[in-house]
Amino acid sequence: MVKQSPGDQERPPGMADVARVAGVSAQTVSRVLSGHPNVQDRTRAKVVAAVEQLGYRRNNAARMLSSGRSRTIGVVTLQTTSYSRAAVISGIENTAQAAGYAVSTATTTSLDTSAIERALARLADQGVEGVILSVPLIHSSDRIEQLTRSTPTITIDGSRTDATGVVAVDQDLAARLATRHLLDLGHETVWHVAGPARWLEAASRRDGWRTALEDAGRSVPPPLEGDWSPGSGYRAGLILGRIPDVTAVFVASDEMAFGVIRALHECGRRVPEDISVVGVDDIELAEYCTPPLTTVAQPFAHMGALAVAQLLRHIADPGAMAVPASVEPELVVRASTARCPDAAGEPGPG
Known part of the structure; x- marks a missing residue:
């Protein structure tokens, strides 16, 4: 909460408070939270950090009434108890919330194209402004292509369609x-x-x-x-x-x-x-x-956050060319590997 002056009641933090903490203008804060593409990454990061620090939350209900926009993004994901998928969703939700968006999740138990079609259609019926397709989609369909053309969509987990942007690990x-x-x-x-x-x-x-x-x-x-x-x-x-x-x-x-x-x-x-x-x-x-x-x-959480950032830029400028984002993996060496018992002193070819 932000104090107005001594003796006044505490009030929720506002956009001006975020601007003050981030050291930018209120207009810049508005551009960042609206997913405007013409904002430097460093400035965007400062605003998001200030939002998280202050616990700022936009009044989405009021914004929807005045703008007709849902301020909601959708996520299609596979039903699983996998840690990695939960980490991706966490990154999506945290980043979307900081930008003033809610997240609606459509879970599917199957990788069949018909199941993916139904999940995308459910989100479209809810009026989401964009979709993150977080399933390993090998085969697309005419219906999937149609749905992802009509709603800004970013794919992760290696999925591909003709109309979507891509965030992927190599x-x-x-x-x-x-x-x-x-x-x-x-x-x-x-x-x-x-x-x-x-x-x-x-x-x-x-x-x-x-x-x-x-x-x-x-x-x-x-x-x-x-x-x-x-x-x-x-x-x-x-x-x-x-x-x-x-x-x-x-x-x-x-x-x-x-x-x-x-x-x-x-x-x-x-x-x-x-x-x-x-x-x-x-x-x-x-x-x-x-x-x-x-x-x-x-970097699962980073993947989710990057997908949201890409999607918000796509929502703000649907006609812009989506640039694929590739994230490099990193080898972490611990104690489960050692030299082959029969190997000579010098490392083998690799």
Whole structure:
């Protein structure tokens, strides 16, 4: 709350208070919160920080009555208990709220195009001003293309349509970082526990893993497929633990990697002394795994925030060309990887 003067009642912070704290004009604050494209990123960040500091909230009901706009963005997401998806949604909600927007979520239990169509249609019926499509959409449809053309839309999770902007992590690079790390430790080849084939992220990671091995002149073992769950990783780990030649495994998600490591322990294979394991995501539990998990980090909350920023610019200027935003992953080395037991002193090619 902001105090007007001694003895007065406290009042909610207003746009002028945000402007004062951010060191900008009230007009600039209004432009930022309206998603105006002609605002420098540094200025936008100062205004958002001031909004968060003061707890400023716009009166969306009054604004909707006066402007006819809903001040709401929609999100289409897959129903899941995955940490990564929850982190993306958190980034979306926090950034949207700071900009004075509400978030309406349409959850789908299926990746079928008909299910995605229904979710997009529900959001359109609610009058959302824009949509973030946060599902791994491999196949589009005429209806999806129509809906995303009529409503400003940003896609993440590797989805693509003809009319949408894209915010994406380079999943091919994530896989190559993981695979090259293991090859640099002297492992002759790297086995792979992949995600579901219908997911674009899984397909890109599988391609990056295969490319890294082929570029290094190494054999490419047959991949095992999981479903992102620790249980599917555990089942794959029971198979890998019984193959004597396995010394290194790249797992397409941290949660599956937890299952792989447990199975390897049960098979009497030590991590990393006998088998090195790398995951993807760097969820909060990764550093508390036994041993702490080497993984490729993805900035989930930042992805959500970036998607909102892109969407608000698209809403403010629908005719502008959407510029894809690519976020580079980062290898985080912990204790689940080590030199191959049979490797010489020098790192192997990678």
